[in-house]
Amino acid sequence: MEKRQRNRTAPTHHPFSNLLVCIDCGSGMNYKKDRKGYMCGRYAKYGVKCCKSHLIKEAVLIDIVKPDFMSGMSQMDKEVMKRDFHKKVSYYSKRNEREIENVEGRIEVLKRRKKNLVTMMADGELDRESCMESIK
Ligand SMILES: [Zn+2]
Structure with missing residues (x-):
């Protein structure tokens, strides 16, 4: 429960x-x-x-x-509603922007990791199996 x-x-x-x-x-x-x-x-x-x-x-x-x-609705109600609507839209779009930044940051980290792993593989420091294991 x-x-x-x-x-x-x-x-x-x-x-x-x-x-x-x-x-x-x-x-x-x-x-x-x-x-x-x-x-x-x-x-x-x-x-x-x-x-x-x-x-x-x-x-x-x-x-x-x-x-x-x-x-x-009166004109005033409509104005209030419009303002609220814009406030909500900008709140959500800001939140989405932050989320996009977070995801882009993660993509960069993963790209760097991938590059490091490829380099290690090329240098013979890492075999293919361990490489696949580390990106799981
Ligand atoms: Zn019925």
Whole structure:
């Protein structure tokens, strides 16, 4: 239990969770990760004998809701949203840049190691087998 607790990932938020209700049976629609959409909770639990899946993709719902959402926002809200968006984008791009630098650094180290090993092999200080062993 302790191990599972540690490995648990943060819950991902799905904007339509607890909002959608099945048109046939009235139970809540649950998000299904593998289907990238919402499905009747009763169907998900008990199968086809109890209800239909009524699967609806999250992307479709977002497309439907987005225009209304945007037009309902004041100009100020839009500015705030834009600023937040830019902040997030620059945060992630900085993080990616750092990651790229790290990877490039590692590539350089590996290149140097490879060069050293080749030199050692050429000088007869290292046989092919040991060389292969050391790059594993
Ligand atoms: Zn249902």
